[in-house]
Each structure stands twice: as structure tokens, then as C-alpha cells.
Amino acid sequence: MNGNFRGSDVGQEVTVFGWVQAYRHHGGVMFIDLRDRTGFVQLRCETDRPIVHAIAMTVRPEWVIAARGTMISRGSNINSKIPTGEVEIEVHQLEILSEALTPPFEIKDGVNANEDLRLQYRYLDLRRPELNRNFALRSQITQMTRQYFTAHDFLELETPILTKSTPEGARDYLVPSRVHPGQFYALPQSPQQFKQLFMMAGMDRYMQICRCFRDEDLRADRQPEFTQLDLEMSFVSREQLWELLEGYAAQVWQQVLGVQVQLPIQRMSYQHAMDKYGCDKPDLRFDMPLFDATELLRGRTEFRPFVSAFEIRGMIKVLPIPDGSTFTRKDLDTLFPQEAAQHGAKGVAWARIGEDGSWSGTVAKSLSDELKAELAAAMKVGPGALLLWVADKPSTANAACARLRLVAGDRLGLLGKTNWAFLWVTDFPMFEYDDEEKRWVAMHHPFTSPRLDHMDKLDTDPGSVLAQAYDLVVNGIELGGGSIRIHNSEVQAKVFSLLGLSDEDIRSKFGFFVDALKYGTPPHGGIALGVDRMLMLLAGAESLRDVIAFPKTSRATCLMTESPSAVDDKQLRELGIALAKP
RNA sequence: GGAGUGGUAGUUCAGUUGGUUAGAACGCUGGCCUGUCAAGCCAGAGGUCGCGGGUUCAAGUCCCGUCCGCUCCGCCA
Numbered sequence: 083m084n085g086n087f088r089g090s091d092v093g094q095e096v097t098v099f100g101w102v103q104a105y106r107h108h109g110g111v112m113f114i115d116l117r118d119r120t121g122f123v124q125l126r127c128e129t130d131r132p133i134v135h136a137i138a139m140t141v142r143p144e145w146v147i148a149a150r151g152t153m154i155s156r157g158s159n160i161n162s163k164i165p166t167g168e169v170e171i172e173v174h175q176l177e178i179l180s181e182a183l184t185p186p187f188e189i190k191d192g193v194n195a196n197e198d199l200r201l202q203y204r205y206l207d208l209r210r211p212e213l214n215r216n217f218a219l220r221s222q223i224t225q226m227t228r229q230y231f232t233a234h235d236f237l238e239l240e241t242p243i244l245t246k247s248t249p250e251g252a253r254d255y256l257v258p259s260r261v262h263p264g265q266f267y268a269l270p271q272s273p274q275q276f277k278q279l280f281m282m283a284g285m286d287r288y289m290q291i292c293r294c295f296r297d298e299d300l301r302a303d304r305q306p307e308f309t310q311l312d313l314e315m316s317f318v319s320r321e322q323l324w325e326l327l328e329g330y331a332a333q334v335w336q337q338v339l340g341v342q343v344q345l346p347i348q349r350m351s352y353q354h355a356m357d358k359y360g361c362d363k364p365d366l367r368f369d370m371p372l373f374d375a376t377e378l379l380r381g382r383t384e385f386r387p388f389v390s391a392f393e394i395r396g397m398i399k400v401l402p403i404p405d406g407s408t409f410t411r412k413d414l415d416t417l418f419p420q421e422a423a424q425h426g427a428k429g430v431a432w433a434r435i436g437e438d439g440s441w442s443g444t445v446a447k448s449l450s451d452e453l454k455a456e457l458a459a460a461m462k463v464g465p466g467a468l469l470l471w472v473a474d475k476p477s478t479a480n481a482a483c484a485r486l487r488l489v490a491g492d493r494l495g496l497l498g499k500t501n502w503a504f505l506w507v508t509d510f511p512m513f514e515y516d517d518e519e520k521r522w523v524a525m526h527h528p529f530t531s532p533r534l535d536h537m538d539k540l541d542t543d544p545g546s547v548l549a550q551a552y553d554l555v556v557n558g559i560e561l562g563g564g565s566i567r568i569h570n571s572e573v574q575a576k577v578f579s580l581l582g583l584s585d586e587d588i589r590s591k592f593g594f595f596v597d598a599l600k601y602g603t604p605p606h607g608g609i610a611l612g613v614d615r616m617l618m619l620l621a622g623a624e625s626l627r628d629v630i631a632f633p634k635t636s637r638a639t640c641l642m643t644e645s646p647s648a649v650d651d652k653q654l655r656e657l658g659i660a661l662a663k664p
Numbered sequence: 665g666g667a668g669u670g671g672u673a674g675u676u677c678a679g680u681u682g683g684u685u686a687g688a689a690c691g692c693u694g695g696c697c698u699g700u701c702a703a704g705c706c707a708g709a710g711g712u713c714g715c716g717g718g719u720u721c722a723a724g725u726c727c728c729g730u731c732c733g734c735u736c737c738g739c740c741a
Contacts, residue, residue, distance in 0.1 A: 110698040124701070143691090159699050167701080184692060187675055190702090195675060198733045251741035271741080298740040299665095424667080424736055481737095527741040581741095625734090636734065 085121020087153060089168040096171060097150045098123060099179070101209065102141050103189070112138045113170075116149065119214050124156075124170040125149050137176045144182035144189060144206075150175040197627075201641040204632055216621045216629050219338065223617065224291055226337060227311060230330050236289040236313070239280060241273035243293070248275075248591055250528055250581065252296035255306075263658025269295035272610055274527060275595050277314040278567055281606040282598050288314045291613060300636045302625045303559065303615055307634075311562070311616075314608030320550060320566055323607055324349075324506060327554065335502065338620050347504040347554075355507050360399065360484030362510070365558025366503035368496035372483045373400040373461045375471070378453070385448035387431060391473035399472050399479040401486045402461040406434065406468020408494065414443075421489050422472055427482035431471040435464060445471060488558065497557075499622055505555040509533070512547040513580065521582040526551040528577055530565040531607075537573070544580055554611065556619055564609025571599035 084100050103115040103122050112135065114125040127138035141147060151173040161167035186203055187195035191212045200207040207213060228238060247254045247268035254268035270276075272294045280288045290312045297306060315323060324347070332343040348366070355364050358371040375398045379388055391398055403409070418430045433443035441454050449457070458464065470490075472482045491497055512532050513522040522544055524530065532540060536547045550566035568574045574596055578588045588596060617629040627633040634640055654661070 104701075104703095106700045106703055108698050108700065108703085109696075111700085112698090113700055113703090115701070126699090128698080156699085159701090161701055164701070184674070188691065196671080196733065198671095199675085201733085248741095252739085274741085296740060299738080301740085302735070304740070420668090426737075524741050530741090635732090637732085641733090 083120040084116055084118045084123040085165060087123050087166045087169050087171075089155065091153045092155050092169060094153045095150070096153055097148065098125075098171065099148050100146070101182075101189075102143050102145045102147060104143065105138070105141060107139070114138060114141065114147075114149075116147065117209075119218070121165055121211070123166045124164075125151070125173050125176075126154075126170050127173050127176065131174065134173050134176045137178065138173070141178065142182065142184070144185055145178060146180035146182070148177045148179055149173045198635070198641055201627075201633070201635060204642045208631065213628060216617065216623065217631060219621055220613075220617055220629060223334060223338065223620070224613070226334060227291065227330070227613075228289075230333060231287075231289040231313070234287070234326060236287040237285055239285065239288050239290055241270065241276035241290065241292065243269060245270050245276075246591075249583070249587070250524060252298050255295045255297050258657040258659055260657050271296050272310060273312055274529060275592075277312060277608060278529060278606065279595070279598055281314055281316045282601065282603050284604075286316050286604075288312075288608075300634065300638060303618065305614065305626050305630060305633055306638050308626070308630075309613040311611040311613050312608070313564075313610070314606060316604040316606045318566075318605075318607055320508075320552060320607060323564070323609060324552070327609060327611075328504075331504065331554075334616070334620070341500075341502060343502065343504060347506055349506040349508055351509040352507055352511065353509065356480060359487065360480035360482075362507055363553065363555040363558055363560045364484075364505065365488060365491070365497070366505055367498060367501045367557055368491045368494075370401070370403065370487055370491060370496075372480075372487065373402055374398070375400050375457060375460075378457060378460065379449075382450070382453055383445075383448050385431070385445055387429060387473045388445075388448075388471075391475075391479075394475055396474050397476040397479040399483045400457075400461065401470040401483050401490065402463045403468040403470070403490050403494075404463055405466050405494075406490075407466055409468055409490070413493075417489070418470055418486055421485050422482035425481035425485055426478045427472045427474050429472075430482070430486065431473070433469045433471070435467045435469070437465045439465060443469075445469075501557070503557055507553045507555055508551075509548045510551040510553075511545070512536070512549040512577075513544050515545065519582075522580055524577070524581060525549065526563065526565050528581055529567045529574070531568045531573070532577075540576055540580065550607070552609075554609070556616075559615055559619065560612075561615055561619070562609055562611035564607065566605070566607035569599065569603040569605050571596050571603075574599055 084098055098116055100116040100118040100122070103117040106113045110129045112127045114127065115122045116125055127134050129135050149171060151171040153169055154172050156168060156170050185206050186199055187206070189206060189209045191210055232238065244257060244267040247256065247266060252271050254271065257267040257269065259265045259267060273290065273292055277288050292310055292312050293307055294310050295307050300306065328345050328347050332345055335341045335343050352362055355362050357374065360372050379398055380392065388398055414432050422430045431444045433441050433445050435441055435458065441449070461469070463469070470486050472479045474482065510525050512525065512530065514525050516523045526549055530549045530551050533548045533550055539547045551563065552565065553563040554561045568577065575588065578592065583591070614626050614629050618626055621629055623629055632640065632642065639645065
């Protein structure tokens with residue numbers, strides 16, 4: 083194809099097709115850059131072929147043309163900046179296949195047209211090489227994925243798209259049933275129950291590259307429909323599963339980027355991640371751990387924000403930056419407080435340790451010299467350090483400090499795009515308490531098995547039960563998560579009831595599943611990886627929109643098709659649906 | 665639901681303290697040009713300043729509302 087011609091092709095008669103990228107007209111001779119998805123090649127049209135030249139004179143950017151001619155060397159006019167720069171096609175025949183309107187933005191890399199315009203004319207945006215490349219990569223990776231897992235004895239199996247709405251988890255997209263007016267299917271948030279049923283059905287190892295749907299608000303790394311690499315295995319320990327996934331990740335990173343992933347991947351408990359980095363998906367491209375100063379400070383300071391934190395049984399968390407000299411007063415007054423405020427923190431206190439070991443900054447006056455020395459020793463920091471303090475309820479203090487850590491790391495140039503920090507986060511709590519609903523909710527999902535040594539705490543202290551759940555984190559992005567599942571119907575029923583589901587709820591929502599568990603269920607577990615997020619990482623994209631061909635806006639609309647949209651009354655009548663008055 | 669940010673020519677942007685005819689680059693149209701490849705040179709066309717209201721002698725600029733894009737919080741088992 084057009085981008086692949088080289089010096090070795092000289093002398094060939096070729097026919098090429100493509101889009102006019104650019105033309106350069108020099109009176110007698112005319113050059114056309116003809117683009118397809120592989121790149122572009124230069125066509126030369128001369129006046130001594132008057133028909134060719136006359137047609138060439140009329141073409142405009144983005145017209146689709148076909149050219150037949152001879153591949154020739156450019157001689158002394160080689161352009162080494164272009165892959166096909168050694169050769170050009172001396173055109174004997176030229177045909178216009180399709181004319182084009184002037185596009186609303188230029189089709190070339192580095193043109194940052196507005197996102198809304200790009201989405202409206204998505205088919206034009208996709209012609210741009212840098213975007214086009216992402217989809218070739220996408221195809222390569224799905225191909226590689228199928229090979230890897232089928233080579234490991236997985237069956238690629240399909241699950242329904244029209245399925246059953248279940249409580250728990252994300253909001254479902256609903257699909258009304260025409261045959262059963264007033265009843266609805268739901269689009270799957272993930273094929274969770276079906277893949278477990280495959281295990282009960284004896285399929286042993288299941289894989290699917292499947293679309294999932296969640297009706298929740300979007301983010302740069304969250305679209306309402308997304309692609310998941312879904313896996314489930316019977317008779318497997320989580321260590322075996324991790325090993326298999328590590329082999330997969332290593333192969334993908336090796337083949338796509340030529341990067342050797344250090345195996346085994348580091349493992350860290352949820353509790354450790356929260357304590358040390360303030361979040362459950364720490365970016366370990368740099369270390370810079372947080373420090374919990376709550377106990378050291380208790381009763382030993384009058385600093386108002388700290389005292390307030392003690393009053394609400396809060397936490398005083400510190401980000402020690404060993405060399406904080408590059409941060410300015412403006413960063414301390416504006417940047418850090420703004421970032422922390424996004425996570426609800428009311429402020430960021432700070433202290434600098436001077437060359438002589440003396441402290442300056444907002445907290446300096448309120449701490450005794452003895453306490454300062456203890457803190458510096460505990461945080462292992464000395465002269466030149468900058469300490470950022472957030473005092474608030476624990477969840478806020480952690481989230482704010484985690485954010486500050488990333489902002490500081492970024493400013494210090496520690497987030498290299500060619501560094502890859504893989505991490506398994508393990509031992510998540512089984513449940514977290516939902517203050518709004520006044521009940522326990524599953525942190526992963528309700529089919530996750532508690533750790534076997536925590537089973538007896540289900541009745542006595544659900545909040546302390548740890549789950550056999552794990553997330554795979556890469557550079558601070560949650561690439562996927564999974565768990566060893568419950569394979570015992572009584573444990574499953576107990577978990578459902580802990581989540582506040584009545585017997586009747588369990589019967590109507592999950593009856594088939596609890597029944598199935600009773601017919602000989604193998605121990606099993608699995609994981610789901612976000613394929614789009616993985617591509618985003620591998621392609622170096624800033625947004626999921628750059629690796630999804632036809633993505634939605636942050637308000638979940640498609641600007642190209644203008645969906646969602648109203649439907650005819652007739653359609654609604656057939657479905658037995660009446661719209662509520664707004 | 666909330667916070668931030670942006671919306672000016674086809675595109676990307678500039679537009680001072682509210683003040684005369686809203687500019688630049690790229691693109692587009694026409695012309696010249698036989699070695700360009702981010703081609704070059706000459707000429708030209710192109711504007712509902714997102715939309716609606718308000719303040720003012722005067723609004724792209726100030727105020728209120730609203731729509732849309734993006735980022736984040738909530739939400740996302």
C-alpha cells in the first residue's frame with residue numbers, strides 16, 4: 083500500500099488508490115501526495131501526458147483518486163524525512179473516483195481542531211494518521227489477545243447483550259420489551275454471572291472481548307460503553323491467575339512497545355496502598371510515600387486546622403517532598419490548595435526545612451522543636467524538604483494527598499511516558515458502608531469470595547472482612563480487576579443478605595444463580611481488563627476517545643449521529659411506553 | 665447534582681481601561697511557476713464575536729440567564 087513503497091520497488095508498474103493529502107503545482111510538473119492508512123506516496127504528473135496533467139490540475143485535498151504508473155527513483159531529489167521519500171510514481175493514468183467538499187478542518191497530525199467538531203466529523207478525524215494508527219494497534223492487540231488465551235486453552239464464548247437488570251453496581255441501560263410491555267432487558271455492565279455459569283457448565287476456561295455498558299457519568303477514562311477482556315477459570319488460585327495475566331501483559335508490552343515487563347509484578351495490599359499512597363491505584367513510577375502524622379501530633383499542637391481534624395476524629399496526612407525547592411510560593415498558595423480542594427480538602431498547610439534544619443511555613447510556629455525533630459526523623463526528610471499537610475476526615479485527607487503526590491510528581495518530571503509501573507493491589511475489603519443507603523455494599527461485586535480465614539467474621543464484623551479481590555494497576559490507572567468467586571450457595575446467600583437483600587429479592591433477582599451454585603460448582607475466579615484503557619496506555623493517548631472509534635461526549639451523546647434522540651410515538655406505543663411530563 | 669475552563673473568519677487563535685472600519689496564521693478561490701514535499705510568489709473572498717436578555721451615548725469586552733465542548737468531584741458492584 084501507499085506508505086510501504088521503497089527503493090526496492092523501482093521499476094514496478096503499480097496502481098494506487100487513496101486520498102489527496104496535498105498537491106504542489108509547478109507549471110509543467112505536478113506532485114500529489116496520495117494517502118491511505120499506511121502513509122502516502124508521491125505521484126508525478128507531467129505535461130507530456132496532457133490528459134493526466136489536465137486531470138491532476140483539478141484535484142483538491144481529500145478527493146479520492148486512482149493512479150496507474152511506474153515506480154521510479156527520485157534520483158537526486160530523495161526526501162529522507164518521508165518513509166517513501168526515495169521513490170515516486172510517474173503517472174500514466176489518473177482517475178477521479180470521488181470529489182470532496184473542503185473539510186471543516188485539515189486532515190493532518192498536530193491539528194487540534196475543537197473536540198466537538200472532530201466528533202461531529204469523526205470519519206474525517208479518523209483519517210488523521212495519529213488517530214488511524216491507534217485502531218491498527220487496537221486490531222493487533224485483540225488479535226494477540228485471542229492467540230495468547232486460546233493457546234492457554236481458553237474458549238472464546240459469547241454472552242447475551244439483552245439480559246436482566248440486577249440491583250447493586252452501576253445504573254443499567256434498559257431496553258424495553260415489545261413482546262412483554264412494561265418489562266425491560268438490561269444491557270450488561272459486564273457478563274459476570276454468565277461467565278460464572280460457564281464455569282458451572284464445565285467450560286473450565288472462558289475468554290471474551292466483550293462490550294459492557296454502564297449508565298454513569300463519564301470521564302476521560304470512562305465511556306458508557308467500553309470493551310473488556312473478560313476471563314474466568316475453574317480450579318485456579320489467584321496466584322495462578324496473576325501469573326497468567328502477567329505473562330499476557332508482558333507479551334503485549336514486549337510486542338507493542340518492545341518493553342520488558344519485570345515479572346512477577348509487584349503486589350501490595352489495599353490497606354498498604356491507602357496508608358502509603360492515599361488511594362487504591364497508586365502510580366508507582368515514583369515513590370514519594372505519604373506519612374500519617376495523626377498520632378505524633380495528637381495533643382501536641384494548637385494549629386487550628388489540626389485541632390479541628392482531631393475534633394472530627396480525622397487524620398493529618400503529609401506529603402513529604404524530599405527536594406521541594408522548585409515549588410514556589412504561588413504553588414503553595416494556589417496550585418496545591420486548588421488541587422486538594424477538588425477532593426474536598428479545605429486547605430493545604432506547608433512547611434519547608436531550611437539548610438540549617440529550621441522550619442518555615444504555615445505550621446512551623448505551632449510545632450515544638452522536639453516535635454519537628456521527631457516528624458523529620460519519622461518522615462526521613464532533612465534540609466530542602468517541602469512538607470504538605472492535609473488535615474481532614476480520613477477519606478478526604480487521603481484523596482487530597484494522593485492528588486498532591488501526583489501533581490508534585492508531575493511537576494518534578496517523575497511521570498515519564500516510557501516508564502511502566504505494574505502493580506497488583508490485593509486484599510480489598512469485602513464491604514464498605516454506604517452512608518446514604520445505610521447499608522453495606524460490595525466493594526468489588528457480590529460474587530467475590532471473602533478470604534477463607536475471614537469467613538467467620540461475616541456475621542460478627544463485616545467491615546473487617548477482606549475479599550479475595552485484586553486490581554491490576556499500571557501507572558496509576560486501574561487496568562482491571564477480578565476475584566476468586568463464591569462457589570458455595572450458602573456463602574452466596576449470606577453475602578446477599580449482608581447487602582440488605584431480602585429472601586424475596588434474592589429469589590427474584592438472583593434465584594437462577596443461587597440455584598445453579600447448588601448443582602456442583604467448581605471453585606473459580608477471573609478478571610476483566612479494560613481493553614480501551616490498555617490501548618490508551620500503549621498508544622500514549624490522553625483520552626479514551628482516541629482509542630474508541632465512535633465515542634460519546636462527556637454528556638454521553640454522539641455528536642455525529644445526534645444520539646440519543648426522540649423516537650416516534652408509534653414506536654413508544656408498540657412498547658407500551660408513555661413519557662412522563664417533564 | 666456540583667466546581668473549574670473554553671466558545672471571535674472554514675480552522676487555530678489574538679483582541680488593551682467598554683470607544684472609529686474586529687486582526688494574524690493556516691485553509692479556501694483565482695493567477696504565475698518543471699523538483700516540490702510545512703513548496704514559493706501575487707491577488708481575492710470569507711464574521712449572527714455560541715444563543716437570549718440587561719447596563720451604557722457606546723458591548724467581542726461589564727452583568728444575568730441559557731446551550732455546547734473539555735477536565736474534575738459526586739457517581740462508576
